[in-house]
C-alpha cells in the first residue's frame with residue numbers, strides 16, 4: 001500500500017522493511033505477508049496521451065454526509081508521468097530508410113527493397129504507436145504488482161472525427177488503414193467538406209481535390225492540406241496561396257485554416273492506440289472501466305485544477321459533483337518515467353549524409369555496466385568529489401559517463417556501484433503544478 005515517505009523511513013530504520021527497487025521507490029515488508037494484512041486496495045487511473053501518459057494511484061474514502069447520500073473523497077497517492085519516445089522511433093526508422101536508400105543508389109552492398117504490397121496482420125500498429133501501447137501496459141503491469149490495484153480506470157475516448165465521417169463506429173486499425181488510406185481519402189474529403197466546394201460552397205457540381213497550401217509552394221499531400229474545389233475555384237486559385245485567393249473573405253479563410261490545422265493524424269493515432277491499450281489492459285486480471293475525456297475535463301475544472309498529464313489521470317472516472325464528491329489530495333511529487341529504449345541494433349553510426357561514421361562494439365556490457373544502469377558513484381577527489389546517483393552511459397575503456405541532477409561527468413568503473421539494472425526507462429521526479437484557483 002502506498003505510504004508517506006516518513007513512514008517509509010521509519011519502517012526502514014526499524015529494519016521492518018527492505019528496499020525492493022530504487023525507482024520508483026518500492027519496499028517489501030519483512031514481518032507481514034499479504035495473507036495477514038488488511039488492505040483496502042487502490043485504483044489505477046490512466047490518461048493516455050500522444051507525448052506522455054499520466055498514471056495515478058488513488059484510494060477513496062466514503063464519508064456519510066450530514067444529509068443525503070454518502071460523499072466520496074478521492075485521494076491521489078502516487079503520480080507517474082510516462083514520457084513516450086514515438087517521435088524518436090519515427091525519426092530513427094526514417095533515418096534507417098534514408099541510409100538504405102543511399103546505399104542502393106550508390107551501388108554499395110545493400111538490403112534489397114521489399115515490395116510495397118505486403119499486408120499487415122490484424123491489430124498491427126506502426127512501431128512508434130506500438131511502443132506507446134507496450135510501455136503503458138508494462139508500467140500498468142508493474143503498478144499492479146507493487147500495489148493492491150482493484151480497478152483500472154482509463155480515458156478511452158476523446159473525439160471520434162473518423163467515425164463521424166464514416167457514419168458508423170470504427171474499431172482498431174481501421175483508423176489507420178480504413179477510410180483514410182489511398183482512394184478512400186476522396187470519400188473522406190467529400191464527407192468532411194459536406195460534398196460542397198470548400199471555397200464557394202457550391203454543391204451538385206464536379207469537385208476536384210485541391211491543395212489548400214499549394215504543392216508548388218511546399219504544401220504536403222496529407223489529408224489536412226486537402227480540400228474540395230469546383231472547377232471554377234480550382235482554376236481561379238491556381239498556385240496562389242489561400243491567403244491571397246480569399247483575401248476579401250476573411251471569415252471563410254479563418255474557417256478553412258482552422259479545419260486544416262486540426263491534427264487529424266494525431267487524433268487518429270490516439271484513437272487506435274487507446275482502443276488497443278484498453279484491450280491489452282484487460283489481460284491484467286483487474287476490471288477495466290473506460291471513461292470519456294469530457295468527463296475528465298469536467299472533474300478537473302470542477303476541482304479547479306491545472307491541466308497536466310498526472311492531474312488528468314487523477315480526474316479520470318466517476319465523480320458525483322451534485323452529491324459533493326471531491327478530490328482531496330494531489331501528490332506534490334511526480335515520478336517522471338522516460339522511455340529510453342534498450343540501445344540499438346545498428347552496427348554503425350551514419351553521419352548526416354548516410355556515410356558510416358563509426359563502428360559500434362558488439363558487446364553492450366563494459367566493465368560490469370550497461371548504458372542506462374542506475375548507479376552510485378563515489379568520487380575520491382577532484383571537482384566532483386563526493387557521492388552521486390545517476391544514470392550511466394558506458395564507454396568501452398571503462399571511463400563511464402554519469403548523468404546526475406547536477407551535471408554530467410566521467411567516472412572510472414571502479415568508483416561505481418550498481419543500484420538498479422537498466423530496463424528501458426530512466427527515472428526522475430518533479431513538482432506537480434499547483435492549483436489554478
Ligand SMILES: [Zn+2]
Nearest residue numbers: 197200230233
Ligand atoms: Zn467553388
